[in-house]
Amino acid sequence: MSITKRWxxxxxxxxxxxxxxxxxxxxxxxxxxxxxxxxxASNKDIKAEAALTVTTAQIRTLEWNSNIQAxxxxxxxxxxxxxxxxxxxxxxxxxxxxxxxxxxxxxxARFNNASLMNERDLLKANLDEASALVxxxxxxxxxxxxxxxxxxxxxxxxxxxxxxxxxTAAAVAAVKAQIASNTLQLSxxxxxxxxxxxxxxxxxxxxxxxxxxxxxxxxxxxxxxxWHGQFTAMQATQLAVGQKVTLDLANNSTATAYVRQISxxxxxxxxxxxxxxxxxxxxxxxxxxxxxxxxxxNKTPALVVPAASVVIRDGRSYVFELVAATQQVIQRPVxxxxxxxxxxxVTGKIKADATVINQGAGFLSEGDxxxxxxxxxxxxxxxxxxxxxxx
Numbered sequence: 289m290s291i292t293k294r295w296x297x298x299x300x301x302x303x304x305x306x307x308x309x310x311x312x313x314x315x316x317x318x319x320x321x322x323x324x325x326x327x328x329a330s331n332k333d334i335k336a337e338a339a340l341t342v343t344t345a346q347i348r349t350l351e352w353n354s355n356i357q358a359x360x361x362x363x364x365x366x367x368x369x370x371x372x373x374x375x376x377x378x379x380x381x382x383x384x385x386x387x388x389x390x391x392x393x394x395x396x397a398r399f400n401n402a403s404l405m406n407e408r409d410l411l412k413a414n415l416d417e418a419s420a421l422v423x424x425x426x427x428x429x430x431x432x433x434x435x436x437x438x439x440x441x442x443x444x445x446x447x448x449x450x451x452x453x454x455x456t457a458a459a460v461a462a463v464k465a466q467i468a469s470n471t472l473q474l475s476x477x478x479x480x481x482x483x484x485x486x487x488x489x490x491x492x493x494x495x496x497x498x499x500x501x502x503x504x505x506x507x508x509x510x511x512x513x514x515w516h517g518q519f520t521a522m523q524a525t526q527l528a529v530g531q532k533v534t535l536d537l538a539n540n541s542t543a544t545a546y547v548r549q550i551s552x553x554x555x556x557x558x559x560x561x562x563x564x565x566x567x568x569x570x571x572x573x574x575x576x577x578x579x580x581x582x583x584x585x586n587k588t589p590a591l592v593v594p595a596a597s598v599v600i601r602d603g604r605s606y607v608f609e610l611v612a613a614t615q616q617v618i619q620r621p622v623x624x625x626x627x628x629x630x631x632x633x634v635t636g637k638i639k640a641d642a643t644v645i646n647q648g649a650g651f652l653s654e655g656d657x658x659x660x661x662x663x664x665x666x667x668x669x670x671x672x673x674x675x676x677x678x679x
Contacts, residue, residue, distance in 0.1 A: 342648035342658045344610055349640045350592050352626055352633060354585040356526055358517040362535075362567065362577040365512035368483060370505040372498035373476040374399055379496045386490050390481040390507070397479035397492050397504060404474050411467045418460040425453040479504060486511045488575065513573060515545050515565045517581045521554065524561040526585060533565045535579040543571035545581070590626060590633040597644045598624060598632060599652075607638065608645040608652050610660070617645060619654045 381398035384390060432449035435441045479492075489506035498504075515535055519527060533545040545565035554561050565581065567573050599606045605624050608617040622636035638644075645652060652658070 340648050340651055340656060340658050341661055342652075343646045343662065344643050344660055345594050345597055345646040347634075347638060347640055347642045347644060348592050350590055351587045352590040352592070352628060354588050354626070356519070356523045356583050356585065357580060358519045358523065358563075359578065359580045360515055360517040360562070362513055362515050362573050362575055362579055364488065364508040364575045365514050365566070366509040367488060368485070368507040368509055369503055370396070370479060370482065370507060371500075372399075372479070372502040372504055373500060374473060375499045377401075377403065377477075377498055379492060379494060379498060382490075382492050382494050384487050384490070384505070386487050388487045389511070390485060390487060392481055392483050394481045395478045396481055396487075399477045399479075399498060401474060401477040404470060404477065408467065408470045408474070411463060411470055415460065415463040415467060418456065418463050421456040422453070422460050425449070425456040429453040481507060483507065483509045484511075485509045508575065511569065513567050513575050514548070515567060515573075515579060515581055517563045517565060518558065518560040519563055520560060524550070524563075527561075527563055527583070531583050533581040533583050535567070535573060535581050537573060537579055538577060539572060541572045543573040543579070544568045547583075591635065591638065591640055592631050593634055593644055594646050595627070595630050595632050597646050597649050598622070598634065599649050605634075607634065608649050608656075609638065610643040610645060610658065612643065615657050615660070617652055617654070617656050617658060619652075 377399040379397060380400045382396075383398070384396045390396060429449040429452070432441055432446045436443065436446040485507045487505055488508045490504070492504040515533065517533070527547060527550050529547050529550065531547045533547060535543040535545055537543060545567040547563050548566045549564040551562040551564075573579070593607060597607050599608070605622050606619050607622055609620050610617055620636060620638050622634040622638055625633040625635060627633070645658065648658070
């Protein structure tokens with residue numbers, strides 16, 4: 289009886305083990321069938337179909353002007369300082385202000401001349417007196433000379449008469465010199481412009497007492513201003529006198545200048561070379577402005593793409609080249625050079641006539657499959673959503 293029970297228990301265990309083995313085999317078979325089923329293939333197809341909608345552009349070779357760019361200050365070509373040449377006189381007229389155009393010799397300020405006129409009258413009286421003394425001394429000398437010849441006076445008396453004549457003549461010369469000085473000072477009463485130009489600064493104040501050397505005005509000669517561009521040593525090798533410079537001003541306008549001189553030495557502190565460019569008159573440029581200048585050089589070939597095709601990632605620039613056979617994209621590193629409007633010049637491992645992604649380039653990764661449409665039917669919003677779904 290016990291033997292029978294033992295064999296029965298053994299049979300039940302065997303059947304259970306067989307059932308477990310069968311279930312495991314079935315599970316393996318189902319898994320194998322599932323992963324080799326069309327569902328898996330459809331997932332791959334879905335992944336391949338998750339392409340971005342983009343537009344493309346051809347890389348073109350164009351002849352573009354090369355240019356060099358630099359910055360610098362706009363400065364007066366020559367600034368004349370107009371100062372006082374009189375001391376102790378009051379300024380009674382200030383006839384110009386900052387920004388006024390003046391002509392050479394034009395009176396721009398005037399000092400009070402009353403004291404100088406009084407001095408002139410006094411000097412004229414002194415001159416009349418000195419002249420009378422000269423006349424008297426001349427008569428006395430002639431008389432003494434005649435008497436000395438007859439022995440009427442001593443040799444010493446004749447010498448004194450001669451000395452008096454010379455002394456009075458010297459006094460006349462001194463007074464005449466003072467009158468000349470007074471005349472010169474009177475000529476300084478009127479402060480005049482030394483050249484044509486525009487008043488750039490005024491420190492003259494009505495009623496102020498002048499002193500010799502005191503600055504009254506500053507004048508930009510001929511109203512000429514120039515741009516002092518700072519160029520690197522490499523840029524300086526491309527500079528030449530007469531080159532045209534287009535200046536971008538702070539008020540969003542431009543001015544035209546021409547290089548008139550190039551510094552023969554480099555600034556030891558900035559390691560830059562200065563080019564002096566004369567700005568054409570009647571521009572909106574003003575002394576004291578800071579401006580960026582562009583100098584156009586000769587035309588050279590350039591590989592050109594739309595600016596939208598260039599993607600910047602991690603500080604580097606890329607374009608995505610389209611492989612027509614697979615509709616996949618290859619990420620190509622490039623360097624951006626010149627720019628003109630909506631187009632840029634690129635250099636690197638990229639060939640002319642290659643097809644690059646234009647709209648939608650910013651959402652691509654290496655190896656992505658894309659759907660190319662015309663620019664008019666492209667939908668970038670759709671491209672963004674598709675990209676987000678694939679992510």
